[in-house]
Every structure is written in structure tokens, then in C-alpha cells.
Amino acid sequence: MKTNAVIDAILSRRSIRSFEDAPVAREDLEAIVSCGQWAPSANNRQEWTFVVVDDRARIARLAEAVRVALGRAAYDMYAPRAIVIVAHAADAPFAREDDGCAMENMMLAAHSLGIGSVWINQLQGVCDEPAVRAELDELGVPAGSVVHGVCALGYAAAEGRSHARLSGVVWVG
DSSP states (O other): OOHHHHHHHHHHBOOOOOOSSOOHHHHHHHHHHHHHHTTTTTOOOOOOOOEEEEHHHHOOOOHHHHHHTTTTHHHHHHHHSEEEEEEETTTOHHHHHHHHHHHHHHHHHHHHHHHHEEEEEEEGGGTTTHHHHHHHHHHHHOEEEEEEEEEEEOOBOOOOOOOOOOOOOOOOO
């Protein structure tokens, strides 16, 4: 297979679910979010709001509200050092697709900087639960927004696992 630095980054990125207790530099977070902002969006509408949180106590409060809303015994978003919340107006026609592109750009950017990431998707079903919405409001997520993805970030305490690719490929022509 043909390869280059971009292809290598795509093929070597793994979801990280265990993070070291080391802060992520502000300039790295700025680069990661910028890559999210430069993701493609439907009709170039660029309707995202990116909220960067690098305060572990605030992340833990959001995770606790989500845990209660989901009815889980334990949930901590894998205790990352930072998160980037990607929010979209609930009625935006291509919000999920646009957010997916932004999330992938940010996870690849993080990987290229030696920073681990994992996509947290649990908020999309509980954004309007009162305790979750209160935390989102305090963090500056616009009212009426849905969060399809949270990019959890930090330095990997354990390597991510590689899984076999299961999808089929059909060639025509």
C-alpha cells in the first residue's frame, strides 16, 4: 500500500482510554482545536462551537452529571487531562456529520503531537438532562446545542489497542 506521513498517522492512531497525570500544553490544545475548525462542513456553514476544558475538576463534574443521567455505576470519561466539546445547534441539518469531521481532525492532530485521544459520544443523548445542561451552560456550551462528540485528550498511560478492520470494500470498474 502506498503511504506517507498523513496515511501513517491515520493508520497508527488508536483510541486512548487511560491517561497520565500530565497537563497538555496550551499551544498543543490551540493547534488541536484549530484543526477541528478547519474540518469540512456542509455548505461551509462552520456552525460548530468548540469548548476547551483543561480543568480536571470541571471535567469530573461534567462526567459525574453524565454518569447520573446515564444511570451508570462508574463513569469518568477516562479521566482525561483536557477535553474539547464540539457543540452544534440541535436543529442544524448536518450537525452530526460536521461534528464527526471536526472530531476526526482533532484526534489526528493530537496523535501527530504525541497526545492520546478518544471520542466520548455519551452526551448526545443526555444534553437536555437538567444536571448535564447546567454543567454545559457553566462551560459556555450554547443553549439549544447538542454535543455529538467530546474529544478527550492526554498523554497515554497505556497504548491503545489495534483491532482488525471488518468493513468490506467493493471495487467497481
